[in-house]
Amino acid sequence: MAEQVLSEPRRLRERWGALSPWLRIGVFYLAARAVTTGFFVLASAMSGPGSRFGVNPTVADLAVGWDAQWYWLTAVSGYPADLPLTSSGQVAENQWAFMPIYAYLAAALGAALGSWIAGAVVISLVAGYLSAVVLYRLWTPRVGASAAMWAVIFFVSGPLAALFQVGYAESLFMLWLFLALLLISQRRYGWLYVVVPLMGFTRPAVLAFALFLGLFGIWRWMRRQEDPLRGREVTHILALGALAVGVGFAWQVIAAVATGDPAAYLATELAWRRNWLTGDSAGFVPFEGFVQGAEFWFVSWGSSALIGLIVLGLGIVALGALLIFHRAVRRTGMEIRLWAASYLLYLLAVFFPQSSIFRLLVPLSPLWAAVAVPKRTAWRVSVLVVALAGQWWWIYNMYALGNTYWQIP
Structure with a gap:
């Protein structure tokens, strides 16, 4: 009887290990x-009168908050032909900052x-799960199945998993990006001619991928x-x-043609930066x-x-x-390291650092x-605990509170 009891956990582990990785990932997800x-x-329950969402908002109210409102407005109203202006005559925040797909x-x-919002959340949920499956396939040849599964757990439970x-x-x-990295790592370039446009018209970061391709x-x-290195591969990389x-x-050109303003897209993006910086901007x-951000935040902190x-x-x-010398990072493979370097350089070039920086770092998830x-x-358990604690901190500040300039997701 004792042997039977002792062997039961082993049987459960064997059955669990026999499941397909995509099923185990599904359970964790x-x-x-x-x-x-x-x-x-x-x-x-903790949202109060001072919160952006008011008292006792529903989970659906939270799901459609912040930038989700802009995606919704894009879906129902399209993109403005006439750029909205502030009282001072500058371009105001508008839908041109958000890609259409x-x-x-x-x-x-x-x-x-x-x-x-139901359609949006279902897409986010399904894409998140598929992203985890793709990451597992990307990681396994490099770090092994066990570490890859733990990395999946960190990814689906991380500070920005909301x-x-x-x-x-x-x-x-992330689904398009991780598919692209997987295809590059497998030297399967054909599908990238579809994935790259999908990536580029989902979120503005495809120029970082262009830099990655150059470094690769x-x-x-x-x-x-x-x-x-065969000639066919060179042709694919260049193309x-x-x-x-x-x-x-392309999106800058489309915005310029639709509005008649050559600077429509960049002026729209800079409209968000004026939430932190006052005065006229000479343009992008x-x-x-990042230079302005470093000055702004450190002066704000005294x-x-x-x-x-x-x-x-x-x-x-x-x-x-870290990307060049750290042993664990090196084990993730050159493709992931080159992507991380490219994306970080892209952020340095285009972004003003504020609380959204946490969200914008999510494309670095292959480093998990x-x-x-x-x-x-x-x-590994400690990392998971810290990740979940970070997730609660982020949700609490951005959704339960969301009432000051550093609580913007």
């Missing part, structure tokens, strides 16, 4: 979504489900003696890089946003602009060293594999 839903319910796909599905359950385009964008091509050229650049600038200047710039510089050096590499169970 559903469990993580249940936890996130509990966090949203708690945030709803997620908004209209949610509208199409929502027509069958009864509401736009994005899988709200009307934001991040889930869908250089890396392949440097290794051509040990890993032969896909050109496609990514074209798609990256690459890398200016320090000096110079200290902010020093910290920014040291942070850039530290991130570069490096966190999962250490095999100590205590380490």
Whole structure:
């Protein structure tokens, strides 16, 4: 009898291990979504008169909050032919900052489900699960099945995992991005001619992927003696890089033609920056946003602009060293490291750092594999606990409160 009792857990482990990875990922994903839903319910109960959402909002109210409202407005009203202006005559926030695929796909599905937000959340949920499956396939050859599954658990439970359950385009964008990285790692370039445009018209970050393709091509050229680089592969890399650049600038051209204003898209994006910076802007200047941000935040915290710039510089050096030298990061593979470097450089070039930076770092999720590499169970459980704590902190601040300038998701 004792032997029977002792062997039962072993049988359960064997049955669990015999399940297909996509089924095990599904179990973890559903469990993580249940936890996130509990966090949203708690945030709803804690939401008060000072909150952006008022007293006792529903979970659906939270799901359609913040930028989800812009995607909804895009779906029902389209894009303005005449750019809205502020009282001072500057371009105001408007739909041109939001790419069309997620908004209209949610509208199409929502027509069958009864509401736009229902369609949006279903897309986010499904895309989040499929992203986890793709990441598992990307990670397994590099770090092994066990670490890859733990990395999936971190990904679906992480600090920004609430994005899988709200009307934001991040889930869908990550699905296209991770598919693209998987295809690149497998040297299967054909489908990328479809995936790259899907990526580019879901969220504005395809220029980072263009930079990645350039760096990837250089890396392949440097290794051509040990890993032969055929002419066909060179053609694909060059053509896909050109496609990514074209798609990256296409939305600016479309906005310019539709509105008659050549600066329509960039002026729209800069409208959000004016929430933090006052005064007229000379227009978009690459890398200016992070310099302004370092000065703004450190002065706000009672320090000096110079200290902010020093910290920014040291942070850039530290991130570069991490991607180049850290053993666990190196194990994730050159494709993931080159993507991380490309995306971080892209953010430095185009973004003004504020509380949305946490959300904008989500495309770096392939680096979760490096966190999962250490095999100590205590380490992995601790990471999971910290990830869930971070998730609650984010939901509490952005949804239960959401009442000050640093509580914007």
